[in-house]
Amino acid sequence: MHWIKIITVTILTLFVVANEVHSSGLFELRLRYFNNDYGRDSEGNCCSGISDPQTGKCIGTCKTRFRVCLKHYQAKIDTTSPCTYGDVVTPILGENSVNLTNTQKFKSKGFTNPIQFAFNFAWPGTFTLIVEALHDTNNSANARSSSLLIQRLSLQQVLEVSPEWKTNKSEAQYTWLEYDFRVTCDPHYYGAGCANLCRPRDDPFGHYTCSDGGEIICLTGWQGDYCDKGKKIIIFSIEI
Structure with a gap:
């Protein structure tokens, strides 16, 4: 005995x-709308590399995918440092402008929205988020080596655990991105x-x-x- x-x-x-x-929980990023009516990258150049000589309008479209980097809070954001909480690159999801609210449409592409980052530590209440819209230059599976930057948003802020989504919109010269995020606890985890x-x-x-x-x-x-x-x-x- x-x-x-x-x-x-x-x-x-x-x-x-x-x-x-x-401890256990999820940071979720829900991409909603990406707008790039002119088909241009972050430098103002046509994604296709071709423009109409008369009007200057781009001929051809961008092939848009996204990279999401989540990391610890940085007072001065470093876009090149490791993504300590997670790093995700999506497949090509559309052309110039993409409506990302139809989640069923993208499942066949292997993309699930919202993008989830699971953590197994006590959520610190702050974070740094970097989201990049990228043009895939050759339909390569290796998006990191064959992508052209269209737009980058970087933010750091306080975020408490809550089931409520926080809606943001990031605007650049030629593009804008609307997105939501939140942090929730897994079942049986509290505080x-x-x-x-x-x-x-x-x-x-x-x-x-x-x-x-x-x-x-x-x-x-x-x-x-x-x-x-x-x-x-x-x-x-x-x-x-």
Whole structure:
């Protein structure tokens, strides 16, 4: 029986440690609309490299994909430093202007919107986001080596955990991009940084549910830090 107690204590210890240090959540970026009516890159040149000699209008279109870089907060944004929270490059999603709200349309291209960045640390409440609209110059699968910059947005800000989307619009000389973002906790994770883990259970290691803030609430008849101790029931008898 002694070894059974040791195993039980070990499991409970691991559970307590996991409850204290693990966290989990998602940063989501939802691209909505990208507008580039003139078919030009960030320098004002035609993506196709060809323009009408009379009107100056671009002949041909851009082949637009996006790169998204999420990283820790930087007071001075460095677009060349590593994307510490994640780095995603999409397939080609359209030509000059792209309506990205029809999510079903892009699934066949292997693109899921919103773009998700999972994290397994306490959300710090701040972030740096870089989104680049790129013209693919040769339909290459290697977008990083065959892309021309159309527009880049860079921002850093405070963002609390919330199910509500924050809508932004970034405008450049020839283009604009509308997008949303938010941070949410995964199921069973709570708190400002998604750092509180509470998973309801009713077994030998605990008998409880969870509050909206992730606090343990013992089921009826149980007590203790992890609701693993039965409450004593005192029965009074009266002799007549």
